[in-house]
Amino acid sequence: MKQNVLVIGSGGREHAIVDALKRSESVGRVYCAPGNAGINMQATPVEIAVTDIDNLARFATDASVALTVVGPEVPLANGIVDEFRKRGLRIFGPTKAAAQIESSKAFAKELMARHNIPTAASRTFEEFQPALDYVLAGPEQIVIKYDGLAAGKGVVVAQNHTEAEAALRNMLLDDEFGKGRVVVEEFLDGPEFSFMCLVNGAKVYPLAIARDHKRAYDNDRGPNTGGMGAYSPVPFVTDEIRQAALDTILRPVAQAMVDEGTPFSGVLYGGLILNNGMPKVIEFNARFGDPETEVVLPRMESDFYNVLEAVIDGRDCEIRWKPETRLGIVLAADGYPGTYAKGLRINGLDKVDDKVYHMGTRLDNDGNIVSAGGRVLMVTAGADNLTQARKQALKEIHKIADCSEGFFFRSDIGVKESAE
Ligand code: AMP
């Protein structure tokens, strides 16, 4: 019997999840709450907000949903998994307690310290003056992180003490993100990569490695964003490095969470950095990465729904991947990640020959697809290697960008690595 599924969220990540579930032989109806213009072409939209846990659970019951997959972090941090489970509903994601690995930087850092997981040295502070004293006694380059969800904006990589002091002032005296603690962290140098694993307690099912480009403009300049492009696999992450990341980071963390009474289930996302040849942790997320998911899931050859079922039941399951390299480029509204216009008309979508995932789109009253966010969509292309995938993705995104006003994109995603 085919099963109904519910996906929660409205971005490119959720579009890629919906797309992967639609390919499954076991899946009947795919619902998405609340969805977007692109998702709604593939799934049945459900007009319930991602934070309205009670109504989401009611809907899942009424629509005979066999499995709910959660995209964004906020409902996880609010305890959607605990509530669904209480009502006997099957859901893929971590409990509120386990989601702290993302929602609290201090929780993650303390867990890693207790279990010798390689990461940047750090201290947590509640007061401004002791934090400042600590910073002034250390090197000029230092990282300041707000201890809570700050939509990717709570991290300042300070180049000198003046920048560090300003960040501490914002976070601890002016309460920019609300009252909270701050983690002061050693600066690590090296290339970053994203290692997402499906997890059930101590059991870890690794997904393909991806790389995300967080800065707004070419050559990694400009402000940090939610991610402007991504690709998978990542040539510099050799089998040895991947194995080291599994053996020294992902598996021990899953085990540590079991041992400490907060077992993890769902997607454990390791934001890792290759520092002096060894992978170290920059951050953990408790969910699929965005935009990494848009280049990882299309590569999955195995049936995604069956994989999720196997993980939830704790069964062994080998995940097979297409050998292609997939690269995606984000089309963003001019001004993003600062202020930007919404409602901009997106043309040329019908000309694109590969997968496009919608990140922030909606239909206007005339039935046109218009922008509804800063990151609007991601155009992806699959090819034999990174150079080709990049070339094709650029060709495809031009089909939209050249006939749509008010958008920009990075043209250097994957450049550095394809030249190496
Ligand atoms: P996070 O939100 O923790 O992933 O941090 C955002 C970005 O800041 C990361 O992707 C890194 O580029 C950078 N960053 C965070 N922590 C460090 C660190 N300890 N050393 C160097 N860069 C860092």
Ligand code: GLY
């Ligand atoms: N791409 C980074 C994230 O999902 O947090």
